[in-house]
Amino acid sequence: MVARQLLGHWLVHESPEGVTAGRIVEAEAYLGPNDPASHAYRRTPRSRPMWGPPGYAYVYFTYGNHYCINVVTESEGVAGAVLIRALEPVAGLPLMRRRRGVEREELLCSGPGRLTQAMGITGAHNGVDLCAPPLYIARGGLLPGEQVASSGRIGVVRAAGWPWRFFVAGNPHVSRGPKEAVR
DNA sequence: TGAGTGATTGACT
DNA sequence: GTCAATCACTCAT
Numbered sequence: 001m002v003a004r005q006l007l008g009h010w011l012v013h014e015s016p017e018g019v020t021a022g023r024i025v026e027a028e029a030y031l032g033p034n035d036p037a038s039h040a041y042r043r044t045p046r047s048r049p050m051w052g053p054p055g056y057a058y059v060y061f062t063y064g065n066h067y068c069i070n071v072v073t074e075s076e077g078v079a080g081a082v083l084i085r086a087l088e089p090v091a092g093l094p095l096m097r098r099r100r101g102v103e104r105e106e107l108l109c110s111g112p113g114r115l116t117q118a119m120g121i122t123g124a125h126n127g128v129d130l131c132a133p134p135l136y137i138a139r140g141g142l143l144p145g146e147q148v149a150s151s152g153r154i155g156v157v158r159a160a161g162w163p164w165r166f167f168v169a170g171n172p173h174v175s176r177g178p179k180e181a182v183r
Numbered sequence: 184t185g186a187g188t189g190a191t192t193g194a195c196t
Numbered sequence: 197g198t199c200a201a202t203c204a205c206t207c208a209t
Contacts, residue, residue, distance in 0.1 A: 028190075037190070044205060063191050064202025070190085083190055113191050155190055 002073040003029035003082045004150075004166045008143035011087060013119045014134040018095045020119050022087030022109050023140055025171045028153050029164040030070070032079025036158035040079035049127040050079045057135065059116070059126040066113030069121055071130060071137070085154070085165070087115045088173040095120075111175045143168065 004027075012021040030038040032050070039047040039060065049058040049072055058070040058081050074080030087109035089096055096108045096118040109115035116122075121135070130137050149169040152161045167174045 030190075039190075042206075046204065060190085061203060062189060064204085065193095066191050068190060085190085111191070153190080157189090 001029060001164070001166075002071075003027045003164060004148060006071065006082055006084075006137075007148060007166055007168060008140040010090065010138040010140050011084065011119065012091075012133075012136055012138055013121065015120045017120065018092055020089075020092030020095055021138075022089050022091075022115065022119070024084055024086075025088045026084075026086035026165070026167040026174045028083040028085055028166070029073075030081050030083060032074070035162075037153065037156040037160070037162075038079070038081075040081075043079075046126070050081050052076055052127065055129065055131050057125055057128050057130050059121060059123055061123055062113075067116040067122060068112040069116055069125070083112060084115065085112050086110050086167070086173055086175045087119075088168075088171060089118070106172045110173050114175075 006024050006027045009024050010021050011024060032040040035041060040050045046060055049056050052072055053076045054072050056072045058072055059067055061067055070081035070083050072081050089105055089108050097103060100108055100118050108118045125135055128135055147168050148166055150163045151165050152163060153165045
């Protein structure tokens, strides 16, 4: 599963204010029409990138306050994406702190809405190519299999029990959902 | 045309 | 532990 492979890679954003980067420590898979919890379950103009070619970003705005970023993983014409839920900050921490307004490193990127704010990602990045600057994914070191845990998805009502959430076990930057993670 | 819901976070009791 | 903020989109008049 692609969500599993995404862990350990870096998400890099080269913005005019400076470069920020983080290691992906938590990701969640969403499919298309077969997944009741996915935005692709009901097609919307905003989520159109989910049907696009793989390697592109799908950024959406939710709850009136927060952005979330997805990586499109399926081929063109097939809906499918991986939601990036948490990052471990590795570069541009001062800039992240300024954008987030918090000092603690664990609070900078430990959540979907938090990491987009820390990285400076907005709706303007919807549909951009993640294989080229200014916003892209870089290959990170391989992750030992025993460090990767999975659990049911967080924050969704439908199909929440599907074990499509992957995260780095014991990493302090992983978000804690309303439900306790089932290792 | 209007009410309800949501892949969330942060502030307040 | 509870609740508000606030926007895109769906569903019901």
